[in-house]
Amino acid sequence: MYKKTINRQKNHQKMRIGVVVHGPQIVDTGFAEKILCLLKNYGTVKARLGGTMGRTAVIDANLEETIDINYKLLPSQSIDKISEDSDVVFLINYGKSSVTGHAFGYKVYNRCKSDPNLIQIERPGEPDGTIIPWKFNQIDLADAVAKDLKLKVMDPSEVAEAVETNCICNPTEDESIVYRKIAGVSADENIFLNGIVVGKSTSPDVTLIAENGVLTQILGGIIKEHGVEKLGKIELDVAVVKTGLLRRSGIKPRIIDRNIELFNKHNKLNISYLSHAAEDIYKLKDSDLVVTVGDDTTLVAADILYRFRVPIIGITDGDLDRVVEEGFRTVGSMIVELESGYDDIIGKKIFSELFNGKQTMEIENIENFKSKIIQIISNTTSSYNLKHN
Numbered sequence: 001m002y003k004k005t006i007n008r009q010k011n012h013q014k015m016r017i018g019v020v021v022h023g024p025q026i027v028d029t030g031f032a033e034k035i036l037c038l039l040k041n042y043g044t045v046k047a048r049l050g051g052t053m054g055r056t057a058v059i060d061a062n063l064e065e066t067i068d069i070n071y072k073l074l075p076s077q078s079i080d081k082i083s084e085d086s087d088v089v090f091l092i093n094y095g096k097s098s099v100t101g102h103a104f105g106y107k108v109y110n111r112c113k114s115d116p117n118l119i120q121i122e123r124p125g126e127p128d129g130t131i132i133p134w135k136f137n138q139i140d141l142a143d144a145v146a147k148d149l150k151l152k153v154m155d156p157s158e159v160a161e162a163v164e165t166n167c168i169c170n171p172t173e174d175e176s177i178v179y180r181k182i183a184g185v186s187a188d189e190n191i192f193l194n195g196i197v198v199g200k201s202t203s204p205d206v207t208l209i210a211e212n213g214v215l216t217q218i219l220g221g222i223i224k225e226h227g228v229e230k231l232g233k234i235e236l237d238v239a240v241v242k243t244g245l246l247r248r249s250g251i252k253p254r255i256i257d258r259n260i261e262l263f264n265k266h267n268k269l270n271i272s273y274l275s276h277a278a279e280d281i282y283k284l285k286d287s288d289l290v291v292t293v294g295d296d297t298t299l300v301a302a303d304i305l306y307r308f309r310v311p312i313i314g315i316t317d318g319d320l321d322r323v324v325e326e327g328f329r330t331v332g333s334m335i336v337e338l339e340s341g342y343d344d345i346i347g348k349k350i351f352s353e354l355f356n357g358k359q360t361m362e363i364e365n366i367e368n369f370k371s372k373i374i375q376i377i378s379n380t381t382s383s384y385n386l387k388h389n
Contacts, residue, residue: 015043
């Protein structure tokens with residue numbers, strides 16, 4: 001269907017190329033920008049984010065004008081959307097191993113509804129980096145791009161066979177019980193389901209088990225009951241699963257200046273409440289302060305909102321799963337460390353008594369608001385520590 005590299009200039013005005021960028025690592029390594037520039041040799045290129053974990057990386061790399069980060073869609077949904085006016089779609093990803101990367105691509109491709117002309121570029125900076133033309137009619141284009149990037153082209157049927165052998169597990173005919181094997185796990189890694197930490201691996205052989213839509217066991221791991229409670233019911237076979245850290249690279253955050261003057265005593269201040277790290281934290285970037293509940297929610301929210309100069313008040317209990325390498329907090333933030341289990345109790349009281357059950361509220365003075373929170377805590381428990389930033 002496609003001519004090889006020597007004819008790229010002849011066809012470049014005709015080919016419409018869509019690119020779906022997944023995860024922070026492909027951006028942090030610089031390969032997202034490099035690949036986007038390279039693909040311009042083959043046609044007109046437009047790119048969008050697939051998933052949500054790479055959004056901060058795109059902002060830090062100052063690429064939000066190049067990669068559309070405005071939509072919170074699954075990778076398969078992003079592919080379906082961009083394929084509407086693309087002749088071919090590239091899915092670019094940088095998994096922590098070729099096993100996880102290939103499993104990711106296989107599952108994403110099979111969840112697409114548009115039957116896209118999809119080519120996956122996986123781990124381009126590594127010795128095991130590969131290109132997978134998920135449709136055979138894309139092999140010539142895949143070969144040309146693979147030559148440019150010095151990557152190996154993989155037969156999609158071989159990749160699919162390996163994934164199906166290693167990752168698909170259906171030992172029972174009981175439809176109320178769903179098993180899901182996880183590829184490429186190492187011991188002592190966080191296990192995320194739909195953005196929530198639900199356990200930790202104890203071996204490289206991990207299988208998740210859900211009964212009637214509720215995660216009940218992690219074979220080869222330790223389940224985190226509190227995380228399962230937050231998660232609620234899920235469809236395990238299609239849930240988004242991640243292991244390890246949400247972001248591996250120690251990239252310096254890019255600070256985005258705001259026009260709003262924080263802590264202005266003469267104007268109303270907009271305060272938001274966040275109790276779930278899987279929610280869209282970026283919607284809170286114009287808040288003057290965000291109250292966060294839970295250790296991981298506080299860590300992730302503080303780190304993201306640091307880029308927009310938004311301080312947080314974090315209600316925590318020391319149950320930290322360390323979902324990012326290093327977290328940042330805006331000056332003016334306050335962390336309250338409570339006894340185990342008290343973060344949710346205090347969080348619910350704050351939500352009910354101060355926010356009146358609403359996600360946002362207006363106040364006139366930050367320090368008075370902090371005092372009210374401390375008062376609620378003092379009325380509930382005498383055991384807490386304050387950390388100011």
